[in-house]
Amino acid sequence: MDTWRFDAIGTVWEIETSAPLGERERTAVSAVIDAFDAEWSRFRAGSLVSQIAGGGECPAPPDAVAMLELYREVSEATAGAVNPLAGGSLVALGYDPGYSLRAGVARQAPEDWTATLRWSDAALSLDAPAVIDVGAIGKGRLVDLVLAALSHVGGRIVVDAGGDLAVRGGGIRVGLEHPYDTSRAIGVVEVRDRALCASATTRRAWGDGLHHVIDARTGLPVRRWAATWALAPDAMLADATTTALFFDGGPAFAAARGLDWVRMSTDGRVEASTGFPGELFLLPGRPGGR
Template identity: 65%
Template sequence: METWRFEAIGTRWEIETVVELSPKARATVRDIIDRFDREWSRFRDDSEVSRLGREGGALSAADAGAMLDAYRELSLATAGAVNPLVGDSLSALGYDAAYSLVASEPLAAPASWPDRLRWTADSLTLDGPATVDVGALGKGRLVDLVLGALDGVSGRVVVDAGGDLAVRGGETRIALEHPYDPARAIGVATIRDQALCASAINRRAWGDGLHHVLDARTGMPVRTWAATWAIAPDAMTADAVATALFFDGGPELAARWGVEWVRMSTDGRAQRSPGCPVEIFTTRPPG
C-alpha cells in the first residue's frame, strides 16, 4: 500500500491506496479540503462561518443541507445537547479561533437554533451574528467527500483524518485508543467498506477538566463518558453518532440509523451495541 500523509484542518491525514495517487488526484483532494475549510472553519478569520459569526446572513455551501438535516436529528435525539450554534459556547471556555484556552463563564447555546438558522440543500441563513460549529459531524462529512473524489482509484482505499476514517474496497483492523493512555487500546474493530469515527475527552483538552465535547444546554463539558466509537456506512453518520453517544438518546439514535458503537465511561466501564464488530480488551482505566 502507498500512503500519502499531510496536515490539513488542524489534523494529520493519511490516505492509503494500492498505487500512488497521481498529482491530479492529490490536487483534487486538496481543493476539496480547502473549499470545506474556507466555508466551515471557525478558526479562520476569512471563512464564511467566521463572517456569519460577525454579521449573520447567508452562506452558500453544497454541504449545508446534509449536515444541518443531521444536526436537527441529533438535537432531537439528545434533547438539545447537540446544537450547531455551540461555537460561542466553545469560545467562552477558551476553545476559540486564537486557541486562547482561557475560560470565562460557561455560555449555553441558543435552544431556539432551528428558528435562528434556516437552510436548504446548498445554503444556510442566520438571523444575526452567531458562531456555527459543525464539529459534531463535519470532519466525517469531509472524509466522505475525499473518499468520493477517489472513486476512480482501484483497490482498497483508506481515508483517515486523525482517526476518523472510511474504507472502500477491502477490510481493515483498527485499534480503539484508550482515552487515558494513548499507548494502549481498549479493543480492535474490524470494518469492511465502512467508516469508523471516534471522539474522546482527552483530545482537545485544557485547563481543569475542560475539553471540546460540550452539552450545548449548559455550555459545560460532559462528565459521564470519556470516549466513543461509531461504525456506519459513511463517515458523517459515524461522526454524528460518536457525538450523540456522549448523551442520553445516543444509543437510540444509533439503533434507528443502523450504527454499531462502543463507548467508555469516565470510570472505565465499556458499553457496546449488540452487533458491534469490536473485540474489547479491557473496561478499566490504567493505574
C-alpha cells in the same frame, strides 16, 4: 500499499492506496479540503460561517442541507445537547480562533437554534449573532468528500483524518485507542467498505477539565463519558453518532439506524451495542482503569 501523510484542518491525515497517488489526485484532495475549510471553519476569518457570525446570509455550501438536517436529528435525539451554535460556548471556554485557551464564564448555546440558524439549498443565514461550529459531524463529512474525490482510484483506499476513517474496496483491522493510555487499545474491529469514527475528551483538551465535547444546554464539557466509537455506512453519520453517544439519547439514535458502537466512561466502564462485531478487551460494564 502506499501512505500519503499530511496536515490539514488541525489534524494529521493518512490516505492509504494500492499505488502512490499522482499529482492530479493529490491536488484534487487538497482542493476539496480547502474548499470545505473555506466554507465551514470558524477558525478561518474569511470562511462563510465567519462572515455571517454577526448575523446575515451567505450562499449555502453544497452540503449545508445534508449536514444541518443531520444536526437537527442528533439535537432531537439528545434533547438539545448537540447544537451547531455551540461554537459560542467553546469560544467562552477559550477554544476560540486565536486558541487563547483562557476560559471565561460558561455560555449556554441558543436553545431554539433552528429559529436562529436557517438553511436551504440556496442560502445559509443567521437571524442573530452566533458562532456556527460543525465539529460534531464536519470532519466525518470531509472524510466522505475526500473519499469521493478518489472514486476513480482502484484498489483498497483508506482515508483517515485523525481517527475518523472510511474504507473502500476492502477492509482493515482498527484498534480502539484507550483514551487515557494511547499505547493501549480497549478493543479491535474490522472496518470493511464503511466508516469508523472516534471521539475522546482527552483530545483537544486544555485547562482544568476543559475539552471540546460541549453540552449545548449548559455550555460546559461533558463529564460522564471519555470516548466513543461508531461504525456507519459513511463517516458523516459515524461522526454524528460518536457525538450523540456522549449523551443519554446516543444509543437510541444509533439503534434506530442499525449502527454499532462502543463508549467508555470516565471511570473506565465500557458499553457497546448488542452484537458489536469487534473484539473488546475490556468487558462491558467493568472498569478498565486509567
